[in-house]
Amino acid sequence: MLNLKEQCRIHWNWKDGTFEDKVLIRHSTKQMPWMQFDCSERRLWLSTRNHIQCYRVNQKGHLYEDYSRKLRGPKDDISKFCTKDGLTVCGTRDGSVCGWHSEKSQLLFHYHKISRSEIQAVDFYRDVVISGSRDSTIKMMSMAYHEVENNNQILKTLKAGDRVWSLAVAPDGSTFASGSGGRYEESPLLLWDFATASVICPLESRHRRGAGVLDIKYESPQTLLTCGYDTSVRLWDTRTHSCVASWCEPFDSAIYCLDSDQHMSIVTGTARYGMTRLWDKRKTFPVQMYYTGQQSSPVYSLAFNSRHLYVALDLSLNMLDFTR
Template sequence: MHKKSAAPTFYSVPAKRQASSSSSSYGDVLTLQKWTLDRNLHLMELPEDVLYLLFRYLDLTSLGRLCQVCRKLRRLIQTDSVWLPFSRHQLVIREPQQGNLTKCRTCLPSLKEQCRMARNWTKGINREITIVRHHSRQLPWMQYDQIHPKTMWVSTGEYINCYKVLANGLFQEDKRRKLGPLHRDVTRFVVKDSLVVSGCREGSLFGWHSDTGKTLFCYVNVHTEDTQCVDFHHNLMVSGSRDATLKILSMDEQYNSNQPRATLRAEDRVWSVAMAPDGSTFASGSAGCNGSYPLIIWDLCKGVMDCSLGQDHRRGAGILDLKYEAPDILLSCGYDSYLRLWDLRTEKCEMMWEEPFDSAVYCVKTDGDCAMLTGTARHGMTRLWDKRATKPVQLYYAGHRSSPVYSLAFDCSHLYLALDISISMLDFSIYR
């Protein structure tokens, strides 16, 4: 009598896994086991859909080892569907949204590669490189171009420099699109819709076309003191200053640049402004020293205060940076060492995260999903946060000196930090 051979060990499924599997998957495994009773099969003889089923029962270490067996298994394991379950349970750094555009799918790393780099982010595995060095101390600001994701803009003194971001993350200066000089040092600028709009330390506002570098406007003496912050939506621009005023201006040529559409009294020095994505409102953050609310939402069309946020701000707990994630979702950070998420529909702080070292938070950036990065006032210190957790995920130091992180930018593999005398890059794509 013919004796049936036993099934190879790699087809067996642990009892716990079988109990947690869906009925369809469990039935597929039983059918596979019954089929293999009649013959001895090599692993590579199985159909690809059966191999994908088996991959579901492996952990990250086993998948990594299986990749080294042969080219076929390596090709199959590189598929995003294999890594999708793992990406849901760990903090994968997504490519930040570039305005209404994102990078094309073919330009992004595979999901397997993103999971590998996510492990480097959470464990702090990186390599630091100084890519730009300043001759003197600066208060730099940096931002990705929203139309050309591989283009970075960085302010240095009276100029705004344009850099092409290479495949290895390093910068290559594009001298044809160097903007300036301004009348005084650049404060903050914003890049979107093929425009670069910047504030100046003597109270002026400047605008350029980001592709050609052509000057579009120069609004002189808009404020009596430093123009600390600026933002715009379509043809309307909002600027804030140390003179405790907010100015709403039009960027249309037919309007006189010396006559703002509206002047709003903030009752304190204005450190930050942000326009809502739909252009209906904008937020302003002030120093919070005169007993007024440091965070205010304004109606852009009417030019009046819509609401004030927060009742528990300490004196001097000014707002240094603001970021809209949606028309009704706002992130704020500042001197009180807190990062807050506000729901403008309820006018309440829905979540808050505290900097453990009680350091001022200078800037915040988000990937639009779960990852957030904040730059602090000391030692080039940057923190990675997960919205689903209350404590920080990881801490990074850069610059090897006590410098604030004035601004930052990132993608899924690199983190760029603007420090007082340099621009540092942390490379998380390394193998270790």
Template structure:
């Protein structure tokens, strides 16, 4: 009598590969035994075996296999298939965004596709806001509601809803201002909007209702160039070479200034550490040999000074804390620097090849960094793991500095002198 052949038993769980998936040798031996008595068809294989086979395919083969049938397309679109590819690409992350918005993120397959567009410079430019006169705008995502973007225009700060296609729709109910002078820089976090203006004053609003919380006039004798806050403490810097530590609480509204710190030069930028223990200030670098200083927020004294190797006049235009110990700085000397505050040294530096001042820097909290330069609406994409830039982008069709920028995994927003431009990286080739 002939023995009845028995088909082997495979794992038939959910679509995702189990933690203990069979090795390639086990799969080969199993398939060899199965095909000895019958012909084998690809679609008869269990899902976990298909996932293992996908690991041996390149991007082109996976793309072609997606067009075979709906089942293969569904399996290939799962994140487990694209995780190995994402490790070898500069995928733009969306760190620091609310958890409730993470579910709205594109699939890992889409993120890898858009990462390829970022690297190759494939995008579509759209002018989404146009100014009537030349401005020095500042722009920032709302950290609480990632679908809101705040943009300064003259004496006001406008709020825009970011639509699904990346375009803006103005929310006129939350327009802030007018201030006593043009807006210099502002910060949006913890449901607050805090702004400085050229008249030397500081203003604060509730970001949800637009209600003004405080108005501190004549805090500085000259322009309030920069501002940041953490908890109930706020720091501002000015052209009058002073730094002010102020209280945001209502009981201190009559006399909000807690400490006045004397800088040796005009202050262009400030940034507070995520834990609120320290803050950094960047000066013009003309009268001081140290344009970058770290201050103890609680004691109101200098903690350490950095940047002795900066050229004279190579001031710090923008600062960004990644962690309480890691700080990014950029400025007039065309360098982007990464500082380790534990060693008080510059651990890495990247040079702008066209010797142009770097006006602003943003990071995704992982490996991607974007810098805006002083000419031609030019922005560069950097990878922390590489010494040279990955790609550069031009926007605005005229020579304008990139005063500020914001981005997510699919769109890059640039604040230029007469417009806000969007580069859309979700386009198909």
């Protein structure tokens, strides 16, 4: 636990943009990696090609690979994954969905090519998995632990109206939100009832053509954050079905991903130059911007805590260390 003096010093480092950029992992070829950070267990999960690697994070933020928890199984590259409650579920570029017991690295199921196109989003709640694909469908599936290969576990197939870029289930499993490409007249952001798999309402009545939603994060069962090609972060209240706050990217760049501390801080990753931004919900303009990697790469995913910011680029995983 940091003392108050250290907390204050690190706070000003974030605000002033004072950090040390460290390359933790290098890739030999360009990739579109996805990352998830488990703060409670100090573990970072990172997808690389067709497997997911687990890293232990020490107090200084450095990574040590846990080879016993390397998740293998898919034949094609992993596009997105979700890990929680001791389970990890992923979607792949050949339209398949896989699930593992995270601690044992045991493959629990592999639904082979359940979608006609690559799966861009995946999430789950209890024993139900949802996936979104470029073929404009959302699949709801049952986890069948007793069968590894089975294509008959699809509970429902939902029409999203456009290619699906993002999905997220509310923490209490009451609703889920889907973000699509926004190429047509229909809203790119839909709120669904998880139990009935029916649309509750669109969360955006007026949108620019092509303003797709690339990332969704629930902060509570009633609030969620979104970002995408409209170059803005938006906070939505599912009780009033309205946008209650928004923050616009000053450089008019698409926002690929976001993360939140569940309080006042938001960090976003943009489409160019490895640029991330720190936002305070109480302010209109960003607190600070950070460039990392010294390359013209989108930020495909990110995660942060009070000391460090992890940024997944096409050729590396970088850490911004604000303790220096």
